[in-house]
Amino acid sequence: MSLDIQSSEDFPLLQVSNTTKLYGGRIGCKDVSFDLYPGEVLAIVGESGSGKTTLLNCLATRLTPTSGSVNYRNRMGQMRNLYEMSEAERRMLMRTDWGFVHQHPADGLRMTVSAGANVGERLMAVGARHYGNIRDTATDWLGRVEIAEDRIDDDPRAFSGGMRQRLQIARNLVTAPRLVFMDEPTGGLDVSVQARLLDLLRGLVADLGLSVIIVTHDLAVARLLSHRILVMRHGHVIESGLTDQVLDDPQESYTQLLVSSILQP
Amino acid sequence: MTERVETQGISDEHYNFAYLDEQTKRMIRRAILKGIAVPGYQVPFAAREMPMPYGWGTGGIQVTAAVIGKHDCLKMIDQGSDDTTNAVALRNFFVETTGVDTTTKTKDASIIQTRHRIPEETLTKDQVLVYQVPIPEPLRFLEPRETETRKMHALEEYGLMHVKLYEDIAKFGHIATAYAYPVMVQDRYVMDPSPTPKFDNPKMDQMEALQLFGAGREKRIYAIPPHTKVVSLDFEDHPFEVTKFDQPCAICGAEEVYLDEVILDDDGNRMFVCSDSDFCEERREAGHVGHLGTNPLEAEGND
Secondary structure, three states, X not given: OOOOHHHHHHOOOEEEEEEEEEEOOEEEEEEEEEEEOOOOEEEEEOOOOOOHHHHHHHHOOOOOOOEEEEEEEOOOOOEEEHXXXXXXXXXXXXXXXXXXXXXXXXXXXXXXXXXXXXXXXXXXXXOOOOHHHHHHHHHHHHHHOOOOHHHOOOOHHHXXXXXXXXXXXHHHXXXXXXXXXXXXXXXXXXXXXXXXXXXXXXXXXXXXXXXXXXXXXXXXXXXXXXXXXEEEEOOEEEEEEEHHHHHHOOOOHHHHXXXXXXXXX | OOOOEOOOOOOOOOOEOOEOOHHHHHHHHHHHHHHHHOOOOOEEOOOOOOOOOOOXXXXXXXXXXXXXXXXXXXXXXXXXXXXXXXXXXXXXXXXXXXXXXXXXXXXXXXEEEEEOOOOXXXXXXXXXXXXXXXXXXXXXXXXXXXHHHHHHHHOOOOHHHHHHHHHHHHHHOOOOOXXXXXXXXXXXXXXXXXXXXXXXXXXXXXXXXXXXXXXXXXXXXXXXXXXXXXXXOOEOOEOOOOOOOOOOOOOOOOOOOOEEEEEOOOOOOEEEXXXXXXXXXXXXXXXXXXXXXXXXXXXXXXX
């Protein structure tokens, strides 16, 4: 069967089947399966210790799963098992096709080089060798994440938490990735900054047609950004479905508890 | 200083030839051969304690000790000069432990051990240039993890090196790295050419002599075999440029050479002189005089 490029949106971008990560006898996450389609935003929610981040790291090749497989459809339309690729190919994916936004910007940024170099690093990693062009692209991206142009030569150390997080997002999106992993991107930010960041993310995701897997314990973030949701508890996915469906009509008792424990101001 | 010193037969018999024992020399030679086979690749080796502190050239003298033979003629330079402390001490070390001839003349030497400079005179296929290297890892200051830098070398992930150059241009308007300027060896490995000024980088390209690099504290050896392509990294719109001096050597009048600044008094007066002392002396013997120099023949007459 020949594969039509035009219809590639009909095929999943990421296929996760029975992914399990055990830490010795303890369960990190167990038998997680789902498909992610191009342009789709999937939220993974659950309490602390429920295995959200373990699952995310297994998908993003930062942790090797104990069993199960994770398949990714590359730009050529081939489905490849991530853990059967060579390390060189995986690392190439990480800096071109994928992005990873850490909860703490200091983990995802180079704190000792300027904002411009942080954004330009991925470009240089894929072979950009024209300073002027790299700088123009960096300036453009700083503008898109609402960082003033005259801050381009400042270190991220001189930035506020919200700015650092926006810089981290720009740094990840500069190579036009197809899939972005986010681990609590709004954690530790105050609510007004959080709101602006979410607004920005929603705009970028829609404009660029990104697929996103976002880990959060904040159901409001999940509701705002995601199309689909996985609820995790004790390493298992206990409920999944469309975001508004799960949040408005939770079936599992734990999900009901989670939804009802949101504070109403 | 310029005489070839005959020292055969006065070596100290309490030491093995060239200080190191034969097994150690074999181990170092194996590392050197591997380095030559894979140009620019940092080969780990079991560097020994040497009778001097790290940072004084412990890597360089181990490499020299492993390749030196009874009939070699050794030249030892520090910052281009034959008569500075480090050069004198290391030269005496080899005189005592090997009894080989030493020289200050670049063209007479078969082994030249250097800290910083490559001699101005073009080296030939019969010569070996040994560098003392403090920090062999070019990626070190941006990536502190050794496991990660090794992986980056293995997978040719060198984007980070350009991040460093980008930072230079962003901060100073041009690539301000003046020494330890990163180079790409034979289109494969990015290499730190020790603390050599970037002025000397072009000399490494297609050099006829064998170039060996030893880092004692970091326990790494790497090499550039003769006739190997060595390219300094740069940007398309900010190409690599060698250091330019706006005046000739004050003593011998040489141009297009690397100059050292010498402070003359407390009033801010200074002179720029050849960093390669042998090159400068040869030019003066040939009758070249700079604007602050005197003709050595006339000076002798005054004595």
